[in-house]
Amino acid sequence: MKRTPFTRGLSVFWWLMIAFLYLPLGVIVLYSFNSANSAAFFAGFSLRWYERLLGNDQLLTALGNTLALGVASSVIALVIGTLIGYGMYRHRGRKLGWLVALIYLPIVMPDIVFGISEMAFFITMDREFGILGPSLATMIIAHVTFQIPFVALIVYSRFVGLDPTLFEAAKDLYASPAQRARHFLLPTLKPSLIAAFFLAFTLSIDDFVISFFTAGPENATLPIYIWGAIRRGVSPEINAIATLMILTVAIAAVISLLFNKEGRRS
Amino acid sequence: MAQPPYPPARQRRTLSPDTRHLLWSVAPGVVWIVIFLVLPSLYLIGVAFMTNGPYGQPQMPLSLESFRQLAGFGFLGWSPGNLYTLLRSLWQTVIATGLVILIAYPLAYHISISPRQWRAIMLLAVVVPSWTNQVIRAFGWMNLLSPGTPLSQVAQFFGLIGPNMGLYPSNFAVTLGLIYNFLPFMVLPLYAAFEKLDAGLIEAARDLYASPVRAFWHAVFPQTLSGLLAGTVLVSIPAFGMYVVPELLGGGRAMMLGSLVAGQFSGGSNWPLGAAGALIMLLATLGGLYAMRKVGRRLGGGEEVVI
Numbered sequence: 359m360k361r362t363p364f365t366r367g368l369s370v371f372w373w374l375m376i377a378f379l380y381l382p383l384g385v386i387v388l389y390s391f392n393s394a395n396s397a398a399f400f401a402g403f404s405l406r407w408y409e410r411l412l413g414n415d416q417l418l419t420a421l422g423n424t425l426a427l428g429v430a431s432s433v434i435a436l437v438i439g440t441l442i443g444y445g446m447y448r449h450r451g452r453k454l455g456w457l458v459a460l461i462y463l464p465i466v467m468p469d470i471v472f473g474i475s476e477m478a479f480f481i482t483m484d485r486e487f488g489i490l491g492p493s494l495a496t497m498i499i500a501h502v503t504f505q506i507p508f509v510a511l512i513v514y515s516r517f518v519g520l521d522p523t524l525f526e527a528a529k530d531l532y533a534s535p536a537q538r539a540r541h542f543l544l545p546t547l548k549p550s551l552i553a554a555f556f557l558a559f560t561l562s563i564d565d566f567v568i569s570f571f572t573a574g575p576e577n578a579t580l581p582i583y584i585w586g587a588i589r590r591g592v593s594p595e596i597n598a599i600a601t602l603m604i605l606t607v608a609i610a611a612v613i614s615l616l617f618n619k620e621g622r623r624s
Numbered sequence: 625m626a627q628p629p630y631p632p633a634r635q636r637r638t639l640s641p642d643t644r645h646l647l648w649s650v651a652p653g654v655v656w657i658v659i660f661l662v663l664p665s666l667y668l669i670g671v672a673f674m675t676n677g678p679y680g681q682p683q684m685p686l687s688l689e690s691f692r693q694l695a696g697f698g699f700l701g702w703s704p705g706n707l708y709t710l711l712r713s714l715w716q717t718v719i720a721t722g723l724v725i726l727i728a729y730p731l732a733y734h735i736s737i738s739p740r741q742w743r744a745i746m747l748l749a750v751v752v753p754s755w756t757n758q759v760i761r762a763f764g765w766m767n768l769l770s771p772g773t774p775l776s777q778v779a780q781f782f783g784l785i786g787p788n789m790g791l792y793p794s795n796f797a798v799t800l801g802l803i804y805n806f807l808p809f810m811v812l813p814l815y816a817a818f819e820k821l822d823a824g825l826i827e828a829a830r831d832l833y834a835s836p837v838r839a840f841w842h843a844v845f846p847q848t849l850s851g852l853l854a855g856t857v858l859v860s861i862p863a864f865g866m867y868v869v870p871e872l873l874g875g876g877r878a879m880m881l882g883s884l885v886a887g888q889f890s891g892g893s894n895w896p897l898g899a900a901g902a903l904i905m906l907l908a909t910l911g912g913l914y915a916m917r918k919v920g921r922r923l924g925g926g927e928e929v930v931i
Contacts, residue, residue, distance in 0.1 A: 438656060442654075460654060468865030474668065475902070588766070
């Protein structure tokens, strides 16, 4: 590429926007090590806010809830979503527009409408039939609902990348459906399944709005805890816990990307 | 896939193994989404047409009362509060989407002309911040914009805000937060469009002595239209329903529709009114998707929405 004033200007703009994108996160990480209780200046390095986290029972409970919710919902969504992805692929010759529309519904629906309709539904079911009262279970249900499409799409796109004759070959070798699943489908899918699991897990940890509206009073997750803490008045501890969450999400995301790439390559 | 060679007579009576296989594999997910998303949404739409009971529970008879309330008619006569909220949501959405487009075009173009081995990393760099929780991202901006911070002091120096004030809470902070949240959603589809761009057309335009602006407008812009359209839907629909950013960065005077809706299900307790607001968001979503399909068809290749 020739370097003209125009491309040089583009490059400067690019770096400015990268700064814009990373500044708010960088400030959180920086202030999490601030020895003073201030958002306006950095007084010196300290780990005191991280030490405080360890003694905070509410926060540890929220951490437990977040992990339980993330793992449970991701496992369920992985099973259901993989089945859909497989079905969509094997029957892609049919008219499956309705299925695609249904799968895109959780993705395109604004999260506040999503969360509130589930909340209204759960509360009414609880009042009328005594089931599905807001709890960790309802949160898991809601999370699975928005995770299914992403798992299905990852698995589907993995299948599309495969050589279709592989399926015929497995059949020609008289492999039973169970054998085909064990020796052919699962091994080829493995990287994509791992990627899908971590994507689902990341989505779960990232979600605030839907969790907020489907949670019972005792099921605060980390984002809900942070939300409450911000509303009560900012404490520097939030910077510390937010830093840990940024780190966790970054790691999970990188794992998901690596495995998805591997899945596509092989 | 080869269809199993069953006689047509048998196919009519029972499901073919192929159909059974399809149902068996997609049924769990379909049932799940129908029970836990389609039904609740239909229920919510129903609630919008019910009457508000004494404890904020929806009741019969069916009425349009909630929509009257949304338009501002209450016990004490008409007040413009709800309409202001609706208009503000619309205004913020338009402004934020417009600015996101202006920022995303040069970014996407820059990525598309960078060395091939860098492009994936550059896209990743744009997307990664949006993977963190939106509450945390809004909190980051609170850190940056609160009173006494360098940015607020600069704004005070130029007289943009009063002494000892911060840049947040304000409408400006909400716009900034929306741009921050949704920028990646525009860069990705635009980049996909730039990637496929026919560079020959630009050269041809330049060879014919078109100015850079004319070359962009006549040779580049039409080719990126499908990406722009996808990005606009991906940005404007969630921006219109945004809850976290206006709540945290806006304060009471910058309320958007999301807060109005949410308030009716917690503190305010008027489910039908909240459901009416949610219905507007749903209609906006469907309208946006429909418009995109329509225009996308005419342009050709508008179906491939990058998510």
